[in-house]
Amino acid sequence: xxxxxxxxxxxxxxxxxxxxxxxxxxxxxxxxxxxxxxxxxxxxxxxxxxxxxxxxxxxxxxxxxxxxxxxxxxxxxxxxxxxxxxxxxxxxxxxxxxxxxxxxxxxxxxxxxxxxxxxxxxxxxxxxxxxxxxxxxxxxxxxxxxxxxxxxxxxxxxxxxxxxxxxxxxxxxxxxxxxxxxxxxxxxxxxxxxxxxxxxxxxxxxxxxxxxxxxxxxxxxxxxxxxxxxxxxxxxxxxxxxxxxxxxxxxxxxxxxxxxxxxxxxxxxxxxxxxxxxxxxxxxx
Amino acid sequence: xxxxxxxxxxxxxxxxxxxxxxxxxxxxxxxxxxxxxxxxxxxxxxxxxxxxxxxxxxxxxxxxxxxxxxxxxxxxxxxxxxxxxxxxxxxxxxxxxxxxxxxxxxxxxxxxxxxxxxxxxxxxxxxxxxxxxxxxxxxxxxxxxxxxxxxxxxxxxxxxxxxxxxxxxxxxxxxxxxxxxxxxxxxxxxxxxxxxxxxxxxxxxxxxxxxxxxxxxxxxxxxxxxxxxxxxxxxxxxxxxxxxxxxxxxxxxxxxxxxxxxxxxxxxxxxxxxxxxxxxxxxxx
Numbered sequence: 001x002x003x004x005x006x007x008x009x010x011x012x013x014x015x016x017x018x019x020x021x022x023x024x025x026x027x028x029x030x031x032x033x034x035x036x037x038x039x040x041x042x043x044x045x046x047x048x049x050x051x052x053x054x055x056x057x058x059x060x061x062x063x064x065x066x067x068x069x070x071x072x073x074x075x076x077x078x079x080x081x082x083x084x085x086x087x088x089x090x091x092x093x094x095x096x097x098x099x100x101x102x103x104x105x106x107x108x109x110x111x112x113x114x115x116x117x118x119x120x121x122x123x124x125x126x127x128x129x130x131x132x133x134x135x136x137x138x139x140x141x142x143x144x145x146x147x148x149x150x151x152x153x154x155x156x157x158x159x160x161x162x163x164x165x166x167x168x169x170x171x172x173x174x175x176x177x178x179x180x181x182x183x184x185x186x187x188x189x190x191x192x193x194x195x196x197x198x199x200x201x202x203x204x205x206x207x208x209x210x211x212x213x214x215x216x217x218x219x220x221x222x223x224x225x226x227x228x229x230x231x232x233x234x235x236x237x238x239x240x241x242x243x244x245x246x247x248x249x250x251x252x253x254x255x256x257x258x259x260x261x262x263x264x265x266x267x268x269x270x271x272x273x274x275x276x277x278x279x280x281x282x283x284x285x
Numbered sequence: 286x287x288x289x290x291x292x293x294x295x296x297x298x299x300x301x302x303x304x305x306x307x308x309x310x311x312x313x314x315x316x317x318x319x320x321x322x323x324x325x326x327x328x329x330x331x332x333x334x335x336x337x338x339x340x341x342x343x344x345x346x347x348x349x350x351x352x353x354x355x356x357x358x359x360x361x362x363x364x365x366x367x368x369x370x371x372x373x374x375x376x377x378x379x380x381x382x383x384x385x386x387x388x389x390x391x392x393x394x395x396x397x398x399x400x401x402x403x404x405x406x407x408x409x410x411x412x413x414x415x416x417x418x419x420x421x422x423x424x425x426x427x428x429x430x431x432x433x434x435x436x437x438x439x440x441x442x443x444x445x446x447x448x449x450x451x452x453x454x455x456x457x458x459x460x461x462x463x464x465x466x467x468x469x470x471x472x473x474x475x476x477x478x479x480x481x482x483x484x485x486x487x488x489x490x491x492x493x494x495x496x497x498x499x500x501x502x503x504x505x506x507x508x509x510x511x512x513x514x515x516x517x518x519x520x521x522x523x524x525x526x527x528x529x530x531x532x533x534x535x536x537x538x539x540x541x542x543x544x545x546x547x548x549x550x551x552x553x554x555x556x557x558x559x560x561x562x563x564x565x566x567x568x569x570x
Contacts, residue, residue, distance in 0.1 A: 122496050142494055170493065182494055185486070190498040193478060195557040196534040200527070201470070204563035208455065209427055209467055211407050213475040214564070216501040221561040225554035229547045236542060242485070243539045247532050249481040254528045257521060262514045269510035272480040276506040278489035279499070 002065065002161045004028055009063040010050075011078065013040040015125060016095050017069030018133030021049035023166040026135060034059050040130045049133075057082045065158060068094040071227055072234055076105045088113040091158045095121050097183060098234040099146045099176040107150065117155040120144040120179065121168065122187070126222035135166060143168035146179050184238030189246060191228065192239070194221040287350070287446045289313055294348040295335075296363065298325040300410060301380050302354030303418030306334040308451040311420060319344050325415045334418075342367045350443060353379040356512055357519055361390045373398040376443045380406050382468060383519040384431045384461040392435065402440040405429040405464065406453065407472075411507035420451060428453035431464050469523030474531060476513065477524070479506040 002008075008024060009032040010017045017033075021044050024031050033044050033053030041053040052059065060066055066086065068075045075094055086092065092114055096102045103118050110116055123141035125132055143163040147156060163171045174182065197214075198221035232239055256264040287293075293309060294317040295302045302318075306329050309316050318329050318338030329335040337344065345351055351371065353360045360379055371377065377399055381387045384403055391401050408426035410417055428448040432441060448456045459467065482499075483506035517524055541549040 122494065124496075141496065144494070172493065182491055185488060186491055186495055186499045190482070190502050192535065192538055193482065193502060194498075195553055196538055197475070197478065197531060198557035198560050199553055200530045200534045202560065203470060204560060206467055206471055207564050208457065209407065209429070210471055210564055211409075211426065213479075213505050214471045216504055217475050217478060218557075218561050218564065219501055220498050221557040222565075223554050223558055225551045225558065228554060229550040232542055232550065233545050233547070236545075240539060240542060243535060243542075245485045246482060247535055249485045250477065250528060250532055253477055253481055254525060257517055257525060257528075260518050260521075262518070265514040265517065266510045268480055268484055269508050269513060272483035272503075272506040273508055273510065275483050275487065275489060276503055279492050279495055279503065280507075 002029070002158065002165060004030075006064040007032065007062055008065045008067065009034060009060050010067045010069055011035075011060065012069035012074075013037075013044050013050075013053075013130050014069060015128050015130065015132050016121065016123070017067070018044060018049070018130030019123070019135045019137055020067060020069060020095075020166065022047070022133050023135030023138065025049045027165045029165070032059050032063065043130050057085060060085050062087055064090055065162075066090060066092045067162075068092065068096075070094075071230060072096045072098060072102050073230055076102065079106055080109055083109070083111055083114065086111065086114045090114055091155050092116045093119050093159060093162065095119065097187070097231050099179045101234045103146065103148055103176050107148065115150070115152060115155040117151055117159045118146045118148075118176075119159050119162070120146065120183075121163075121166075126219065128224050138166045138168045140169050142170045142172065144179060145171065145173045146176050147173060148176070180235050181238050184235050184242050188232060188235060188239045189242040191220050191223060192232075192243060193246070194218050195223060197221065287314070287443065287450060289315075291349040292317065292347055293350045293352065294319060294345050295352045295354055296320075296345065297354035297359075298322075298329050298335075298338075298415050299354060300413050300415065300417050301406065301408070302352070303329060303334070303415030304408070304420045304422055305352060305354060305380075305451065307332070307418050308420030308423065310334040312450045314450070317344050317348065328415050342370060345370050347372055349375055350447075351375060351377045352447075353377065353381075355379075356515060357381045357383060357387050358515055361387065364391055365394055368394070368396055368399065371396065371399045375399055376440050377401045378404050378444060378447065380404065382472070382516050384464045386519045388431065388433060388461050392433065400435070400437060400440040402436055402444045403431045403433075403461075404444050404447070405431065405468075406448075406451075411504065413509050423451045423453045425454050427455045427457065429464060430456065430458045431461050432458060433461070465520050466523050469520050470527050473517060473520060473524045474527040476505050476508060477517075477528060478531070479503050480508060482506065 011034045013035040030051045033050035036055045044050040123137040145159045198218045296319045298318050298320040315336045318335035321340045326338040408422040430444045483503045
């Protein structure tokens with residue numbers, strides 16, 4: 001387990017970074033926070049989630065574990081600019097939602113005496129900012145570790161311990177290709193669907209008639225517009241492939257409807273009902 | 286309010302008919318049930334939701350209020366075959382999920398001395414059958430009354446009173462065209478999306494990685510394959526229009542992604558986030 005004396009620094013105190021800070025504080029760790037927004041630092045200090053913090057990158061010095069909770073491209077830039085400050089032998093980890101590009105770019109530039117272990121905590125909310133931080137999010141969420149051949153047992157155990165300390169419901173490992181394919185389908189395609197459904201027409205006058213179906217399908221249409229286009233573009237190949245598959249499936253259903261093909265539609269509904277059952281069983285809560 | 290002495294008959298004791306029976310029983314009414322399935326009658330009798338029942342259509346005689354909880358086409362056939370048994374001056378209502386076709390066809394054939402007031406309780410579950418009956422469904426649901434020029438104040442008040450007795454969260458009126466357009470978008474399109482997303486590929490191996498996004502979007506992919514193709518076909522024009530609008534919107538997003546049009550995608554996400562807020566506020570629970 002991560003020693004209580006370890007110096008842990010979180011770079012980026014937004015919703016996720018803040019939730020990490022609070023979760024680590026709850027577990028008895030002393031955390032340093034770095035953020036360019038003084039109000040985020042102030043907020044974290046006020047609740048003692050961090051013992052020290054500010055916008056000075058030198059705060060990262062002497063850290064045994066550095067957790068980046070920055071957006072992917074900002075994270076890559078941050079490493080390029082500030083990696084000379086990292087402590088030899090330290091472990092660097094992240095929370096980014098796409099992996100191939102991040103792992104490749106960080107791998108190309110990072111010092112050999114710092115180990116990067118890339119992780120994806122699949123947790124989020126429709127709100128952003130440290131004021132919505134809540135480590136309870138993790139108790140129903142997956143924590144995915146994406147190791148490469150460069151990773152050592154030490155790096156892996158830091159990642160696993162972090163997931164345990166933060167009480168993630170489930171910890172698994174995938175390679176970067178598998179991760180990005182999975183995310184392209186389960187997360188990115190679903191968000192594009194929700195956004196497109198919400199944008200299809202201005203139906204706010206229908207709000208009073210709305211049942212759970214429409215509400216469930218569009219919950220994630222409240223989305224962080226600063227982050228997600230970046231995630232989409234960094235996984236463009238997979239996401240375009242999934243959008244094509246999905247719209248082809250919609251098109252096939254539409255043709256059955258046009259032809260009043262009752263048997264064909266019935267088959268589709270039986271298949272979807274059967275498949276959905278697999279997703280009922282394994283709910284982690 | 287509907288008099289406690291009224292004779293109320295429910296035709297079709299499935300999930301909805303059963304929930305009506307239980308709700309009316311809870312409110313102190315004596316209900317008669319008609320169903321071709323003896324086990325449904327048995328179930329309803331066992332809990333005293335109905336005082337008498339069976340498969341004999343003659344049970345409908347002397348009923349002041351007849352509630353059909355049959356599928357649309359079966360309902361239309363039932364009226365054609367059995368309307369001679371209805372009591373002069375009685376009120377007939379239904380639960381069908383599409384309205385233009387039902388109202389037109391019933392209107393063409395129904396005796397002049399019986400009033401049909403068409404209603405749509407927007408409540409349901411992913412399961413079917415009286416064993417899943419639960420009038421608590423209504424406490425978070427909309428009850429839509431779809432009056433025509435043939436309806437009288439008496440018919441309207443029976444519909445309104447029924448909604449009140451069954452404790453629906455919200456009661457509104459729409460005409461048949463407005464109703465079917467609304468349902469085509471809010472309910473039918475969302476179900477086709479959920480089914481298509483589930484059917485896009487067999488991703489049951491991804492179940493362990495699934496967060497709430499995918500689970501929320503596919504909950505309604507568990508769907509009654511006997512009922513919905515009928516509802517889709519009976520609202521074909523509206524549903525095809527909505528599928529086209531939606532897939533065009535998906536296509537536009539895909540083109541932005543292909544072109545790495547960050548600003549365009551950002552605008553889409555801002556719009557969807559803004560619009561979704563309207564649907565947050567009016568949750569009836």
